[in-house]
Structures are given as structure tokens and as C-alpha cells.
Amino acid sequence: MTYYNIRTAGSVEAVKNDATFAQICSYLRMDPGDDDMMVWQSFCAAYDYVMDAVGEVYESSAHTVILLMALTQEFYDNRELMQSDIQQRLRQRYSFQSIIQQLQMAKQIRDDAEEAET
Numbered sequence: 001m002t003y004y005n006i007r008t009a010g011s012v013e014a015v016k017n018d019a020t021f022a023q024i025c026s027y028l029r030m031d032p033g034d035d036d037m038m039v040w041q042s043f044c045a046a047y048d049y050v051m052d053a054v055g056e057v058y059e060s061s062a063h064t065v066i067l068l069m070a071l072t073q074e075f076y077d078n079r080e081l082m083q084s085d086i087q088q089r090l091r092q093r094y095s096f097q098s099i100i101q102q103l104q105m106a107k108q109i110r111d112d113a114e115e116a117e118t
Contacts (some may be wrong), residue, residue, distance in 0.1 A: 027069040028076060039076055046071035054103045061106070067099045 024043050025032045046068050050057050058064050074096075 024069065024072055028073055035076075038079070039072070042076040043068070043072045045075050050100070050103070053100045054107055056107055058103065058106070061103070063099055063103055063106075067096065067103070071096060 020043075021032060021036075021040065024039060025034075028039065030039070047057060049071055050064065050067060057068075059068075
């Protein structure tokens with residue numbers, strides 16, 4: 001798996017490459033080419049979601065990588081939310097929120113450490 005750096009601004013396009021897309025497709029258990037545009041749009045939405053929630057995308061964190069992949073799958077699989085699936089979706093979102101809170105705390109610790117060094 002390819003890891004990236006912390007991104008605090010800019011577009012997800014900065015991480016778009018064949019390796020990233022192959023990882024996404026592997027996680028979704030699908031072959032590249034099946035629905036490339038929707039898969040990539042789902043990943044972009046997941047990336048923006050994490051960026052908005054945490055303030056950065058710390059791509060060398062296993063938590064971040066799995067959250068990006070899980071959110072991508074959530075967005076891709078649930079383009080149409082059926083009424084009977086609402087409770088299951090809410091349980092999944094609680095899990096995502098827990099990971100997001102961990103990432104927010106880790107960012108605060110890094111920010112505090114940087115501030116203490118200066």
C-alpha cells in the first residue's frame with residue numbers, strides 16, 4: 001500500500017495516481033474500469049469529508065487510510081439510501097465518527113508539539 005503525506009489544503013487531485021486508484025478498487029473488490037468515475041467521485045467526497053472534519057488528511061496514518069477507504073465504500077455503495085437501511089447506516093457512521101475524533105485528537109497533539117518547539 002502506498003502512503004502519502006499530511007495534506008492541509010488543496011485538492012484531492014494531488015494524490016490521484018494509478019496506485020491510489022488501484023488501492024481503492026482493491027478495497028471495493030472491483031476491477032478498475034468498472035465504474036471509474038463514480039468510484040473516484042466517491043473517494044474525492046471521502047477525502048473532502050475527512051479534510052473538513054479533521055482539518056488535515058494524514059495519509060501515513062493507518063486510521064486515515066482505512067477511514068478514506070471505508071467512507072469511499074459507504075459513498076459508492078449507498079448512492080441511493082433505502083429506508084430499511086437507515087439504522088445500519090447510522091451504526092456505520094458512529095464508527096466513522098469515532099475514527100474522526102481520534103484523528104482530530106492526534107492532529108491537536110501534533111499541533112501542540114509544534115507550538116511547544118517554537
